[in-house]
Amino acid sequence: MTSPGGDAERLLWQRSPCAHLVLDATAATILDANDTFTGWSGHRREDVVGTPLSALLPVGDRILWTTSALPKLEVTGRVEEVVVQLVGADRQRLAALLTAHRVEDEKGEAYVAVALFSATERRRYEEDLLAARRRAEASEARRARAEAGLQHLVHHDALTDLANRPGLLAALHTALAGHGARQLRGGVPAAGRATTPAVVFIDLDGFKAVNDSTGHAGGDELLVEVAARLKAAVRAGALVARLAGDEFVVLDEVTGPEEAAGLAQRLLAALAVPIVIRGVEVVVSASAGIAVAGDEDPAALVAAPAAAADALLQHADAAMYRAKASGRSGWEVHDPAARDDTADRLRLLEQLRHAVNDGQLRLHYQPRFDLADGRMAGVEALVRWAHPVRGLLAPGEFINVAEESGLIRELGAWVLEEAVAQAARWQDQGVDLQVSVNLSARQLADPGLRDWVTTALARRGVPASRLVLEITETALMSDPVTAMTTLTAFKALGATVAVDDFGTGYASLAYLRRFPVDELKIDRSFVAGMTEDAGDRAIVASCIHLAGAMGLVSVAEGVETEAQRDALIALGCDLAQGYHYGRPVPADELVLPRARGLLGNVAQLAAS
Amino acid sequence: MTAVTEDQALDAAKSGALVPAVVPAPRPAPRDPAAVLARHAVTEAGSPDGPVLLLSHGFGTGQDAWRRLVPHFPDHRVVLFDHLGSGRSDLSAFDHERHGRLGGYAEDVLDICAALDLRDVTLVGHSVSAMVAVLAAAADPGRFAGLVLLAPSPRYVDDPETGYTGGFSLEDIHELLESLDSNYYAWSAAMAPVVMGNPDAPELAAELERGFVGTHPDAARTFARTLFLTDTRAVLPRVDVPALVLQCRHDALAPLEVGDAVAASLPQGDLVRLEATGHCPHVSAPDETAAAIRAHLARRAAARPTGAA
Known part of the structure; x- marks a missing residue:
């Protein structure tokens, strides 16, 4: 095997503008080199013929040629524009693009034809381009790290670094x-x-x-x-x-x-x-x-x-x-x-019945504050059940059972009675506090409720203006006609009427205007999200504006942070309650507004 | 993003210490086996009920490199895949941190085995993948019937302290990374048809019409740095499954003495020197390579205590 073709072809091949090599079928050993190659590289033909091509490559290119280009060449029969450096006779490195094809000569014998294009300029451009690309990647990586850091902050507790x-x-x-x-x-x-x-x-x-x-x-x-x-x-x-x-x-x-x-x-x-x-x-x-x-x-x-x-x-x-x-x-x-076991519910109901009679119910009071001057404006009475086995239960644990069974009337009566009694005790201590009491839909439908409340207030000597009756928006809308009658009666009595969980029950404005309502209590779920979620903030804002437009007092529930409080003040909300101000506590643990200097302690208590 | 860690690794290497290979911890079964198969572009050939031959390609190529060997095993269930960053694998799944450890590739191999629930696997690893195979077998020996290590090297860089000759110096590895940079655009261009091809119907393209897809340049630096700067020698004695070591003449990457040392360190090493020259005998001499593997499998079967034919 010497060179391709006859004399004329060989001359053309020797004088080609491009450096050529002929390799054996496995592309390992150099069999021939043209004049252009010897002139360009400085190697003499007799020095390279019989040696491996990889011997002409610097080590890095040699590894890549071996691991990447050679398998491809053997499997597919060709490689194109492999970027290599060729070590010249003077040990200078010559940048080149290498293209190789496996071909057969006229006798059917396979060999590999290699063409080498000098590529100094191109190599320099590509190096610049790559350096710029790597810089861009590094800056992208920095950005990604910063973003990950921010994400970490959002999802982690600053004190402990836990989630x-x-x-x-x-x-x-x-x-x-x-x-x-x-x-x-x-x-x-x-x-x-x-x-x-x-x-x-x-x-x-x-x-x-x-x-x-x-x-x-x-x-x-x-x-x-x-x-x-x-x-x-x-x-x-x-x-x-x-x-x-x-x-x-x-x-x-x-x-x-x-x-x-x-x-x-x-x-x-x-x-x-x-x-x-x-x-x-x-x-x-x-x-x-x-x-x-x-x-x-x-x-x-x-x-x-x-x-x-x-x-x-x-x-x-x-x-x-x-x-x-x-x-x-x-x-x-x-x-x-x-x-969800029925037997369990029945047992719970039975226990609850005893609880009402045996004095296992407690009232806790959560303070509500006037956002304009920061003073305690009143308290909301919240029922708790001191269960002998399960401990102090929140209403969520038993109110449903009470509602379903009708026991809610006795329970509600106890709450009203106790709340009025407590208001009377505070009154005796010279403390003027409005006490809010939650009414259920069933209580609302009780024709005797009005008289019963009137009697309780009269017996304790508490003016009706001390009493706020809270009714959920859902309960209000479940039987608007009855609700209207009862609330109008309370209003005539002089009590304040508040719509609880406002925003969750789809009350129509038309109804709301006709009801004798004094307060709108904005549901805690919106307040909770208002500093992060633009949608929640918008809902809170419109509730406050709605209340203002209708001449009602706006009350925000579930205020837990200073940021929420500040946002509510900015929106012009009237009253607020929530853990930021104080958790529900027994009456004797409540810090009363009588001694004004102690007011700050209420917030401190809440934070601890 | 590769540049930062790479320099640190090189600096560490300069101070004398290559990264010792770490055997992967036991892995839970992949939650989404189909995703594992998809991201490694797993394909199968041969007889679905035959003994399993899992082919793990080396650096610079993808599963295309096995094309000439596969037809020699029609009676085996031949499973092929692309390492992440190579061939038709999902480049976005290449994790420069995880795949900056040789064990990361072994984890991928174990995941593929688990995803297909492969048992009694004969794992064939070429070049760097030979050490990936070693790590996989050390991590989960029960999974593998044996290993075939084609042109293996547990450490490419010389270690004067122990008199070990790997064949390369740290400067050489620097040069390799520079060569990779030089080929960045050429390699990117070679990947381009894959990106533009029809990913929904790769099976429609006839095997030989598909391009030969190598390693993606964005993964190549990390892959190259990892394999050339890792020292797997200490793991070899822990691989207690039959292992065939196939060695070529004039291998530019693995000198003869390296193959000898590998076979000697493996408790059940079986060294065979091929007539084939170069680094890729499965490509340049598929007949001889297949025959050597078949002969070894026959020896292995004969040596088994109980007849598990």
Whole structure:
């Protein structure tokens, strides 16, 4: 094998404007080189013929030629415009584009024809272009890092660096949607465990005492230590979040309630070891509530995981309260089977009936504040059930049962009676406070209600103007005619009438105008979102404006942060209540506005 | 984004320490097996019921490099795939952090095995993929009936301390990365038809009409740096499955003594020197390569204590 073609062709080949090489069929060894190649590279023909092509390439190109170009050439028969440097006779590197084709000569023998184009300029341009590209990538990477950092801030608690509520919800939504999707696909993976998302809700028992004895900085130290212990006690894939104050939630995948209980025990054990805060040894016990995602509709989980997430957290929260009530440092598992059990409801109803008669009901009072001058304007009376086994229950745990059974009338009567009695006690202490009481739809329909309220007020000597009767928008609209009659009667009596949960019940403006209403209470769900969500803010704004336009007092519920308070002030809202001002507490724990200097303490109490 | 970590890795390497390969931890079954198969462009050939031959290509090529070898195993279930960043894989799934570790590629191989529920796999790894195969087998020995290591090297950079000759210096690796840069646009252009092709019906394109798709330049730097700066020697003694080491003459990447050392370090190493020259015997000498693999499989079957024919 020497060169292609006859003499004329060979001459053309030798004098080609392009450097040519002939390689053997495997493209390994140089068999021939044309004059252009020898002139360009400085190598003599006899020095390169018989040597491997790769010997002419610097090491980097040699590796790429071997690993990339050569296999392609062998499989497809050609490579085009491979960027290489050729080491010339003077050891100078010559930039070139290499194109190679496998061809057959007239005898049918295969060889590889190589053409080399000098490409110094092109190589320089491409190097500049690539450098610019790499710079752009680096700057893009910086931007991405900054964005990831921002995302981290949004989803994390600044004090402990744990996930915060939005971070937890985002992770929980993902976990539940993924769980639903797995179930839709047919559930159990071939290998590995079938798992279910579970949350463990943890509330510290001794936190307030630490805060009181060591100050807020000590409390912060404790929270940071608790966060570190929880993180150390969970698996790598689990998420630890801090919801608020001393509430923590662990999200993990478990095989069932037993494994979740094991997790809760581990977490509580980790917290039980004494912590030294500012030289003081503190023993923090905690209560835990467990809820495991159960038999939710998988399609619903995928489509709308948020509802399931809320339910799961509520169940865990409720279970935690049960644990707390039954003794400190314990844990309880939410039992989904027991929840909708008819027998359980009947038992609950029976217990509730006793509770009303045996004095197990309590009223807690949540202060409401005048946003214009920051003074306490009144309180809302909220019923609690001091359940002998399950602890202090919020209305959500039993009001439905009461409503369905008609027991709500007796319960409502007790609430009204007790609220009026408390108003009388405050009156005796010289404190003028408006007391709000919630009325249910059934109470509203009770023809005897008006007389009953009139009697109660008269017996205690409390003027009707001290009483605010709250009725939900939904209840109002369920039987507008009866509601109109009853509310008009209360109005004539001199009581204040408020529409509760306003914004959730689709009340038409026409009705609202005709009702003798004095206050609009804006639902907490809108207030909660108003500083993040433009839509919620717009709803709150229009509720306030609506109230203003109709001459009604606007009340914001569920105010939890300073930012919300400031936004409400800016919107011209009249009154506000929520954790920012104070949680519902028994009457004797309420800081009363009589001594004005103490007013600030109410907010402080709420924050602790 | 590659530049930052790369320089750090090179700096670390200059200080004498290459990155020791880490055997992947046990992996949960992939949640979405179909996604695993899609992102690795997994294809199959041969007999669906035959023993499994999983082919793992090396740096610079994709599964196209196996085209000439595949027809030699019509009685096997031949499973082919592209490493992320190579061939028709989903480039967006290439993770510069995860695929900056050799174990990351082994994790991908294990995921593919799990996604297809492959058992008794004979894993064939070429070049860098030979060490990927070693890591996969060390991580999950129960999955594999054996390994075939084509032109393997557990460490490309010389190690004067132990007298080990890998064949390259750190400066050489620098040069390689520069060469990769020089070929950036050429390699990008070579990928272009893939991007513009019809991804919905790749099977419609006849095997030979499809282009030969190599490694994407955006992944190539990380891939190259990872494989050339990793030291897998310490893992070899932990691979307790039969392993055929196929060695070529005049291999520009793996000198003869490297193949010898690999076979000697493997508890069940079986060294065969091929007549073939170069680094890609499955491409340049598919007949001889296939025959050597078949002979080894026959020896392996004969050596099995109980008749698992």
